[in-house]
Amino acid sequence: MKLIKRTVIAAAALVVLSLPAAAGGKIGNCEVSGEKGSIPIATPAKAGQLTVEVSLPAPIWWNGDDPAAIKDGMEYCMAAEIAWRAGYDKLEVVNVGWDALIAGQTEGFDLAMSQISITEERKKVHDFSVPYFGSDIGVLARKDAPVDGTSIKSARVGVQQATTGAAFAQDTLGLTDVLVYPEQGDMFTALRAGQIDAAMTDTSIVLAEEKANPDTVAIAGQYKTGETYGAIYPKGNANNAILDKIIQSMIDDGTVAKLGAKYLAAAWGKDPATVPYFTP
CATH class of the missing domain: 3.40.190.10 (Periplasmic binding protein-like II)
Incomplete structure (x- = not known):
């Protein structure tokens, strides 16, 4: 992560x-x-x-x-x-x-x-x-407001501090509208509440969150990182x-x-x- x-x-x-x-x-x-x-x-x-x-x-x-x-x-x-x-x-x-x-x-x-x-x-x-275990970086969005590889660039993106997802969003993708959360659960709660447009962390973790909340969130895509x-x-x-x-x-x-x-x-x-x- x-x-x-x-x-x-x-x-x-x-x-x-x-x-x-x-x-x-x-x-x-x-x-x-x-x-x-x-x-x-x-x-x-x-x-x-x-x-x-x-x-x-x-x-x-x-x-x-x-x-x-x-x-x-x-x-x-x-x-x-x-x-x-x-x-x-x-x-x-x-x-x-x-x-x-x-x-x-x-x-x-x-x-x-x-x-x-x-x-x-x-x-x-x-x-x-x-x-x-191998994992890439996944993007989770709300079902009623999906994002794609283009719109993610201007979206409000949540990340967890001190994670590779945070570094990837800010340093590799160069995203500027990034909100940093101290805990993973805070980030996902903010996503479901509409405070951010997407959450970015390990694909394995966003898949688990999608499974836990299938009516509100869905994985939009992922980035190959080889983690x-x-x-x-x-x-x-x-x-x-x-x-x-x-x-x-x-x-x-x-x-x-x-x-x-x-x-x-x-x-x-x-x-x-x-x-x-x-x-x-």
């Missing part, structure tokens, strides 16, 4: 829940498929568990608005599988502010997963995992190479693809490749 281009770093609002596994190889509602402890971590951030940060809300990726409500979702179940293969059946989810996460102002976690685009700028602050998502690791942490090995094993054995089919393709109701591409 997201590039460092911040004005104010919001304080992280932490909400924490520890979730033990149920019997039969499950964490939350996630059926873990790998061998428990097959790629062990010796020194996690907190003993006896995997600690994962996320900036909520993140529908489909983390199904719930706070950790207490989350039991599944694409990245949640990825985190559950990582915990299991690392040797733990306990997953602690920590909800943090987006700006604080991206700026490296959070601590005490093993990894963060929050639809985070890998960028060279961010690599100065964080270590990243191997990429596990990929990765997990954030604390810079220089000794466990990073082990976590990378776990994630790569999940890619290689098809676990990530299966989770994508279950949570993403089914939830969106369409293939992102069918969304038309605008020319910058």
